[in-house]
Amino acid sequence: MTKVQFYGEPPPGIDQEWLPGRLIAIEGTDGVGRSTIISILRDYLEANGWGVVDSGLRRSPLVGPGIDQAKEGHTLDPITLNLFYATDFWDRFERIMLPALQAGMVVLADRYIFSLMARAIVRGAAREWLEQIYGFALIPDQTIYLDIDAEDLVLRILERGFDFWESGGDYLHDRSIYDGFMQHQREQLHEMSAMADRYGWDVVDARGTIEEVFEEVRVAVMPTVESMSRP
């Protein structure tokens, strides 16, 4: 059972003290391979009889389309962008994650509140403010951090191409896309590894092959999954 505990002020509308499911957050920066690992992990868990739901950023029916539209304009200030993402997170939590946890499923969150906080912090938003807002988030049973350094990360990005926002294009105007990417990612990675220490995440080295990384993630999450009654 998952004890219902929040980082800060509890949000309205959640009466349960315990949830039968398990919430596992997979954190890591842009392009580190989260979605690939989550997709393999989901197949693996389902093949073994567990019910699994995954949820990634911008998939909320309420704000997903709005964020995509707003980001095309490239004029979003960090506070508005962050509040858009906070709304997206909450909508997905209420609509997808919470019902799945109530139904006894494993929820694999492709990023949780931490990426959102790190992105906003490197853009100048106050840490305290972010912690207050995201205090509405349920504390996951486990957080896995896919760890990588900017030098290894950029080699993967070269293959798939750079993204304006992942390169801090909205606030690092005077850099080349490469320099912008390296600076933005270094700062974000710095924030994320500080959080890994602070919140006690399970850190997985993401520099290996997909098979190696998956195996390490699998070994890390199975005790959490198996603490539910076996299917």
Added chain:
Amino acid sequence: MSTVNEFMDLPGRLIVVEGIDGSGKSTQLDLLHKWLRSEGYVTVFTEWNSSPIVRDTTKRGKRKQLLTPMSFSLIHAADFASRTHEQILPALQAGVIVLADRYIYTAFARDAARGVNRKWVRDLYSFAPPPDLALYFHVSLEESIRRIGAARAEIKFYEAGMDLGLSEDVSESFRLFQGRILEEYDTLCDEYDITRVDAHQSLVSQQVLVRDLVEPLLEDMPRREITNVPTHMQTGYVSLAAGGGL
């Protein structure tokens, strides 16, 4: 994002109006706006729920009834953040007068009436510059319903707080929900430096009071040279637009 201290030396003036639907606050702000312009002051007007970047999402959420108390609160904060960044702060930095139809207290009152944690909502809006003058147009529930009834045929889902399941009946739900908001406004007037205006008074005497309260703030505000102003503007008498509500 910012602390109060960062707003200390903003040269502009921020004037906000608050009140439930049917309190007449928009009418009073409109009259004030026209008077200030007729006097040559540079003004920027901003209203709740109007950011070009966020508005469509909120509208869709309302139309499809996708909003819950928390997402309602968050998306309105996003709208406000966008307007703060693009309208309110630049105007205050430029040293002009900003007139806001509804401000953070609307969120404090409505979200609390929806059961959202009061401290959390206040923290959420901590990036907002504090107003130089906040006016609360206080009207009784009965009077507001009488006025809205005259202006509008149908009450919208979220305006009536139908998402809270207070009553199956729209009118009854509206009454209960607006009653809660009135109670929250009462508390807010004690908590913050908000000036209460008795909105049962005549429109003209309210406007006289509003102008008296605004006048001391106008010192040092930039003015344009006014030429060829129509006589009705010079006297301060203006025609009224029909009440809109939100």
